[in-house]
Amino acid sequence: MSTEEHAVELAGLRHVFAGRGRGRRAVRDVEAVKDVDLTVEPGEFVSIVGPSGCGKSTILKMIAGLLRPTEGSVRVWGEPVTGPRRDIGIALQDATLLPWRDVMSNCLFPVELHGKVTGAARERVSGLLERAGLAGFESRRPKELSGGMRQRVAICRALADDPRLLLLDEPFGSLDALTREQMNIDLNRIWRETEKTALLITHGIDEAVLLSTRVVVLSERPGTVVEVVTPPFPKERTKELMSTPEFAEVSGQVRDRLFASDVKVGG
Amino acid sequence: MTAAPRPMSAGAGAAVRWGGLAVVTAVLLAAWQFLPSGVQGDGSSVPKLDAVVKALGPSGEWGEYLTALRTTLGEAFFGLLIGFAAGVVLGVLLGESRILRQGFYPYALALQALPPIALAPIFVIWFGLGMESKIGLVGAATLFPILVSTMAGVAETDRGRIEMATAFGASKAQIRRKIVFPGLVVPIFSGLEISVVLSFLAAIAGELISANAGIGVILQVYQRDFRLAEEFAVLLILVVVGLALALLVRLARHFVLERMPNE
């Protein structure tokens, strides 16, 4: 791979959900995102924040190859995206674990799809589970876990086949503030230790600033990039960082931009 | 999918459940034995409890009961096997193909509106007085609940799971095998719980119409001979067997869900 290769490259991206039906019950076309230009460099942790319904998930799904752009192009590691890729790991808002599988085999799911379940893969997943604080839970079923533990399993699953790019769509949306903070610190550590490139969608401004090397702010629907904020912190992030004036300043910057058009943030 | 919540401690729950049941049962049995019975006043319209107990005791017609029960259960079992297999296969097909579903489902609904007992004479004409006609009848009666729950299970597969698997690069076949099919275990068991009871009912209904062996036949014989104590004894046996069958399905469901392979 060449060094100037981007991890993700979005150019002039637009997506319109086609309407259907006629008359009173017709559903109109929805332009979810437009003119999105964004590049993510290898090793970066980029967060996307924006008002509810502005097209954040739509962008993520186009990168994941689940949706086709109406206009513009999506490239991952320099290649145009034509469908799901094996070198992308994804965790969506709901953990969507398979209830009949235990934790280990839920994590191995992508590896299994790619036909690569080996002793080495199991060991890697064990290592991930340990790092995520789930050691000893390998043979539990999802219903025996707390919500936060399930989210962590989903993140381990996203990382299981050693993807180069990690896509996370509000993985901590349903957690309480305290658990969420702990998960953020965990995620930062996992990101540093595994040296992945990560793209996170979130409603949490502090979460975005705490985790990211860059924070991308989107406008209201149709979403487009209105600001990119670069938190000037070292890679390792701590809880203490959140109470520094520098952190408050960066958060304020993001918040101001988000609320510039009197836009509400929230699920 | 998840076990029913238990608000009380297991011990307290069991005490309430079984305690209540024991009290009600004792009152019912006492009433049966000691209340004056029978509109005709000759004691024959409802046999006394002790007469029924005697019919169920060592001097009862156990040979007859058991032979009949074996025939009926055999019919129910083989009929259910057919209904189950056909129900699952058709349910998967109709669940996966919208065209098939729209074409065939109205027919399935229409057939289901026919009570099994009304079909019994036809099956006797087709398959004779033996077990075969009852097996066919049971198959027809048990197919529908399994078909419907399987079909719903396929059609209502969690979108999020399919999206997740797709994002990880799953093929259509992999989604079917690893997401859709394992998700059918729960709905199929719901259908089976209904069909097991139906299988027993349909077998006996068929025997009451026309048969040469089985519970339905001895019920008719006892009725004809006014052997009401034996008649009640058989009814009690039916209750116990019906409950045992339902319990068996629950156990099987629990067993299967606990032991589903990790793939």
Ligand SMILES: Nc1ncnc2c1ncn2[C@@H]1O[C@H](COP(=O)(O)OP(=O)(O)OP(=O)(O)O)[C@@H](O)[C@H]1O
């Ligand atoms: N499958 C779909 N069909 C039609 N419209 C859709 C579909 N999915 C999303 N939309 C519309 O596209 C817009 C953007 O949706 P998207 O899910 O990307 O928003 P989001 O930014 O992720 O919102 P949230 O923060 O609430 O998750 C919304 O207005 C939504 O109504």
Ligand SMILES: [Mg+2]
């Ligand atoms: Mg979203």
